[in-house]
Amino acid sequence: MTTLHMVNKSPFERNAMKSCLAHALEGDGVILFEDGVYGAVKGSAVTGDIQGKAGAVKVYVLGPDLAARGIADGRLIEGIKVVDYPGFVDLVTSHERTQSWL
Amino acid sequence: MSVAKKFLYVNRKAPYGTIYALESLEVVLIGAAFDQNVSLAFLDDGVFQLAKGQDTKGLGVKNFSPTFRALGDYGVTKLYVEKESLAERGLTEDDLMPVTYEDENDGFAEKPSLIFVDRAELARVMRDQDVVLSF
Numbered sequence: 001m002t003t004l005h006m007v008n009k010s011p012f013e014r015n016a017m018k019s020c021l022a023h024a025l026e027g028d029g030v031i032l033f034e035d036g037v038y039g040a041v042k043g044s045a046v047t048g049d050i051q052g053k054a055g056a057v058k059v060y061v062l063g064p065d066l067a068a069r070g071i072a073d074g075r076l077i078e079g080i081k082v083v084d085y086p087g088f089v090d091l092v093t094s095h096e097r098t099q100s101w102l
Numbered sequence: 103m104s105v106a107k108k109f110l111y112v113n114r115k116a117p118y119g120t121i122y123a124l125e126s127l128e129v130v131l132i133g134a135a136f137d138q139n140v141s142l143a144f145l146d147d148g149v150f151q152l153a154k155g156q157d158t159k160g161l162g163v164k165n166f167s168p169t170f171r172a173l174g175d176y177g178v179t180k181l182y183v184e185k186e187s188l189a190e191r192g193l194t195e196d197d198l199m200p201v202t203y204e205d206e207n208d209g210f211a212e213k214p215s216l217i218f219v220d221r222a223e224l225a226r227v228m229r230d231q232d233v234v235l236s237f
Contacts, residue, residue: 003229019146023225099228100236102114
């Protein structure tokens, strides 16, 4: 009974990603999209928040939102998977529920 | 009517700076009218929605906090409040307004609706839902 958590706000502006990661359970997925993709970049003040859940939670990021913001895949935190729009839809259907973190 | 689903309304915003909190309450009342199994969660700045002594006369906007006390009449009797979110904001359970309901299965005894849970318990409540709506 896993949940896909959806984060679309910058982790530097709000605590949505931090709170999401604090409530995500083993086996859950987290997708970062829109301004949420800034949380996927390594070497930032919030990188540790994602690394702290490595193994327990699978983290995805929406490719078109990365590209729009000039973020190359090489700058992503190890283990984060880039998905396209159909991939996002697949994630929604492969989890029992979605939960937005506004 | 189909089997009632479990709906959780997640409240993470303070009450008057944005419209989220008021809109959440409106949607909760709609959901309750459809005989669904509705509960609410208050975490992060959402715990400020339940603060005692709210007075919006000076703002000229509606003080909707008394409406939480009416939820029991709509069968909404579970308001989960995250302990860590209270502590981070220097709040205790006593800083929140009392919210109660009358238990029709127990001689209409008045019982508390606020359920104080820690972060791990709240995460399990979230996973126990059919539908999670965020505000």
